[in-house]
Amino acid sequence: MKSSFTHNAERRDSLKQIAILSGLLAGVGYSSLAEAAYNKAAFDSKSVNEAIKLQGGGNLVESKEVLLNAPDYAENGAAVPLGVSTGLSGVRKILILVEKNPANLAASFEVSESIEANFSTRIKMNQTSDVFAVAVMADGRALFSKKEVKVTIGSCGG
Amino acid sequence: MTEPTRIRAQVQGGKTTVRVLMSHEMESGHRKDGSGKTVPSWFIQEVTISLNGKVILDADFGPSMSKNPYLQFVIKGGKAGDKLSLSWKDNKGQTRTDESSVA
Numbered sequence: 001m002k003s004s005f006t007h008n009a010e011r012r013d014s015l016k017q018i019a020i021l022s023g024l025l026a027g028v029g030y031s032s033l034a035e036a037a038y039n040k041a042a043f044d045s046k047s048v049n050e051a052i053k054l055q056g057g058g059n060l061v062e063s064k065e066v067l068l069n070a071p072d073y074a075e076n077g078a079a080v081p082l083g084v085s086t087g088l089s090g091v092r093k094i095l096i097l098v099e100k101n102p103a104n105l106a107a108s109f110e111v112s113e114s115i116e117a118n119f120s121t122r123i124k125m126n127q128t129s130d131v132f133a134v135a136v137m138a139d140g141r142a143l144f145s146k147k148e149v150k151v152t153i154g155s156c157g158g
Numbered sequence: 159m160t161e162p163t164r165i166r167a168q169v170q171g172g173k174t175t176v177r178v179l180m181s182h183e184m185e186s187g188h189r190k191d192g193s194g195k196t197v198p199s200w201f202i203q204e205v206t207i208s209l210n211g212k213v214i215l216d217a218d219f220g221p222s223m224s225k226n227p228y229l230q231f232v233i234k235g236g237k238a239g240d241k242l243s244l245s246w247k248d249n250k251g252q253t254r255t256d257e258s259s260v261a
């Protein structure tokens with residue numbers, strides 16, 4: 001009996017050590033990686049609405065407060081310049097989506113207190129499509145603007 | 159091998175405009191090569207930008223972002239000499255971190 005007791009105590013000790021060690025490792029991982037993990041489901045989504053929902057956006061409401069600066073025509077679908085901004089407060093995320101790309105969601109930006117909800121970037125467009133700029137608000141609303149960009153030479157495809 | 163990210167940040171009128179150009183193929187996984195074989199996807203998924211060690215922007219990219227992704231954003235405030243750091247991680251698990259100072 002005694003031997004099994006000490007054995008258990010040892011086992012408990014080593015379990016405790018493992019627990020402490022994994023706690024430390026988890027702590028390191030948490031601080032070196034950012035808070036939010038990559039939302040693969042949202043980026044794999046084949047629907048604009050679903051991708052927005054998977055990024056935490058609720059009711060979709062068109063809004064003039066969300067500004068999408070995109071060209072009418074894109075001569076080169078491999079690099080279409082876009083600007084998205086809003087002066088609204090309480091913005092949690094800014095999303096950029098392309099309806100007719102194989103993967104709808106192009107980018108998701110988390111808006112911290114230190115930065116403005118104002119981003120410019122370049123995206124690929126397979127074909128002429130609506131482009132969506134979405135501001136996911138702290139209260140869950142998803143305010144959006146959209147614009148059709150006509151692509152004369154596509155990218156992404158073969 | 160990965161190439162350095164170009165980071166330029168300038169203070170103007172109490173705001174800092176940051177422009178970054180990451181160097182990456184950003185293969186969508188939908189393109190076919192000369193022999194008709196699909197080129198596997200290879201793109202940056204996560205980008206983290208810190209100002210003086212504090213995370214100010216977390217961005218996630220899909221395969222629709224252009225080759226050599228460009229990003230411009232605006233920091234409220236900021237001053238010359240502030241340290242900016244950008245890290246990215248692609249879907250193959252490769253990472254890169256580059257630093258720059260606000261001018």
